[in-house]
Amino acid sequence: MLERLPKHMKEKYKPISKIKIMTKTTNASGVGTAINRVEGHLKVMGKAKYASEFPVENKVYGQGINSTIAKGEIISIDTSKAEKLDGVLKIITYKNAEKLKDFDKEMTPIATDTIAPVLQSNKVHYYGEYVGLVVAETFEQAQYAASLVKFEYKKDPSAVIDFEKSKSKAYTPDNGTNYSRGNMEQGLSEADVVVEQTYNTPIEHHHPMELHAVIASWDNGKVTAYSSQQIVEDAKIAISSTFQIPKKDVRVISAFVGGGFGSKLNLDRHVIMGVMASKMVGRPVQVTVTRTQMFTNTNMRQQNEQKMRVGAKKDGTLTALSHETLSHTATNQEYQEPCGMVSKMLYKVPNNEVTYKLIPMNIQVPFAMRAPGEATGSFALESAMDEMAWKLKMDPLEFRIKNDTQTDLHENRPFSSRLLVECLRIGADKFGWKDRKSEPRTNKKGNWLIGYGVSAASRNSPYQKTYSKVILKLDEDKVFATIQMDATDIGTGSYTIIAQTASEYLKIPVEQVSVELGDSDFPITPGSGGSWGAASYCNGARAACENAIKTLKNNRNIKEEEDITVSELLKKNQLTKFEAEGMAEPSAEFEKYSVFSFGANFCEVWVDKDTGMYRIEKMVNVASAGKILNPKTAYGQIIGGLTMGVGMVMAEQTHVEPNFGNFITRSFADYHVPVNLDMANIDVIFLPEEDKVANKMGIKGIGELGITSVAASIANAIFNATGKRMRSLPITPEKLIVAGLEPGITA
């Protein structure tokens, strides 16, 4: 395998990655220290329980059956063969399913707490939609029986399955997201140079390692669901509203989650099928979504066609920027990815327009996938910026810096802090940007064409109301603390950073802190998603710890500023156990600012001149994301984001079969994610950033910053290497080999 690597790469064929931490730490295990994951040992021992691993007694298995047409009706169902099999307990279809709450209107927008009606009619809206569930004693029996249930369909030839051929069906969603400031056409007329290009991104799938799964029990109208979710509270709401039962009768447990990337933000229909099946067979039912069903039944990122128009003066001053996105949604539910978000706020441009159109298609409803909006939108914007810099004969780095803004022109308010220029400058220095050759195809080594690329990244840092509870126990001189909240750890490190927060504010070692998460009986949090988890969870935990100390001091008339250990406090209160709750939420100040994380990606790409294969030789990522709670877990987030970004560029795409409407990409054999050898030497640099507007702890989101604009930096490097402008993701050898050179560039 090493054969085809250039010599210099063979020599350093070892996984190296470096983190540079430029933040300071205080407490040995408190906020800011690079401690190991507190739940790490549980995970490597296999003791961390994921949804399908809970030892629920008397459990049986459900296997979903998927439609094999894109649109139409079920005309008959033959269950006779399947029913005769050993172990089969129930076959549920629309004919015998429990009646559920349905959508009140057409094209209901999908949200994190949206109901998930399933098996309610004989109508089929997309290929792969659930049309049945077989419940059996064993997984194998359920699976085999599911393959024997025969459905006969009446196909509706009006199915919309071809994006390219269906553009005339596009509509403007009624959600108020179209936006403009200034006058776009005037801005373009003032420009000396105009770039007008279209960028395409395909359907992508989240594919967390842990399959979506649920073990659901219906017990006298009370539901318990061990379900892999990012937001347990919203899952609870979705179950109670789908079944029209009181919220208090639903409990959702999501103790460990093996990745979500947005696919587990909402409650998917397999959970509802599991609950329904449990009600019908009177036993707990486990439903695990197969990897192939992960394509059709657990969300996706939709295809986007983004048309960019950029105008600039000769000196590089931006005069106009428009970002038009054409995407698709389901025929019965609506989702629109905010691709133009980044174009509204990243640069100082007076004339700006962002629009959206959606084609209703007979494909499952798309939903948020890591950095929805930014991941795809920044590919378009940061590619177009690079094209403009090339036309202006400007250094793309300087071009970006020239158009920096400290005011969010979209919201017309200042950024709470914005270190984008610092990210770009420091990154350029660490990367060696000065060695870049501005003319494509001039940096060569053997069969390789070498290119450098840069892109800017931004991702807003939402912060939401969060409750938590702390339980303190005194054991001799030591205080042991337990934090409880319904937060989730989707692999990001929530357990660890929450424990560090408690350690910081209670001033006890992290070893004396335990964290209990993912149970809807615990205090409510916004869950994990949208890069809001860390800030919300830690400030929530902080509030409970601060409340505990404050109450214990007040009870004994101890002054707030007095430095006294929590163990002494408990003793003075003559308590061995004490509980306190806390709540944190955005301040009034927060609303006056735009709060974002910023970053810059640099990469060096080597493109094989004959085969179209390329290697990402080196990447430098600089992030300015507020207080870095734990450099190790933060690093993991950035590396994970970069890797997903590399996947976006190199290979990830889901194809829709143009005649049948199914995803022809149906396993990891067809849906390629990066392998270790695809990854570069990566340097991650966290800039020190104090942002007390963001929240009391100064925490900003980092889970989505890493993936943002990676695609553009690599595409820009490929242009710098080859002179080929790759405007359609993924950039595969098959595309590169037939792509033409940009005008004015010679081979």
Added chain:
Amino acid sequence: MRPFKYTGAQNKDQALQAFTATSHYLGGGTNLVDLMKEDVERPDQLIDINNLDYKKITSNDKGGLTLGAMLSNSETANHPEVRTNYPLLSMAMLSAATAQIRNMASNGGNLLQRTRCPYFFEVSMPCNKREPGSGCGALNGMNALHAIFGYSDSCIATNPSDMCVALAAIGATVEVQQTDGSSRMIVFTDLHRLPGDRPEKDTTLMQGELITAIHLPKPEFSDHYYYLKIRERSSYAFALVSVAAGLQVKSGVITKVGLAMGGVAHIPWKLTKAEGFLAGKKPTSENFKAAAALEMKDAKPFEANTYKVEMGKNAIVRALTQAYEREV
């Protein structure tokens, strides 16, 4: 998965005796078991041949090596004699799949792995190879990864093996055991067949025949060899196009050529014309280009896989160049 009978064979006689029309021999299972899970392969019986004594690498009377059919791909590719004398084969085999799969996969099984055409894998789609007469979904569907040579209206799928491409270039012979107890030899390029109107048949093996060994000729390409695999990621991906190139060069003249392509046809595609053209010529870039052009002019791509023509041409030239320039 459908229920099936499992029979563990301890020797070839037991295996052959147990065979029925709806049986499959089970080697490493890396392809077969996957296909059973997908409901594509539906055998009533699996005859496990992992205990059969075909796990040796021995010298044969042609001055070459004989590879046991039940030896794993890893053991074969990493065997010192294979590495030294058949580095082209080793390189091709190590470019395939992942270390885990290569540890499981057997040599015999590698020769019989089935296409990765997505229409073959999805039972709700038409596929003549899986279900004769149901049609070819790929013909007017998604065919960017499909054949550009030797296909028919019935099937445009490609053979996914890397090992087979190297074996076609090297010129191997396959030994098979027949159900009546006799054995026969099949020239490697006769093992796989073009789809014609019987795409369900990948090979010329007869029912119940069991591959026992692969005989390699005396080593000819141990100095000048290269396996170029073009794919979407650095490992664990099937080739878009691959080329196995072996050269023998004496006094600045090519005396022997072994050249085959993967990812372009229903069979490992032996480049006979290019081989003939290059024999006796100098190993120059012009000659390599002419040889590549000679082969690729017969390509009949679909709209979505037109890229394979340019890619194939470049790949042939590059593989030959790398093979020739390799320092001994």
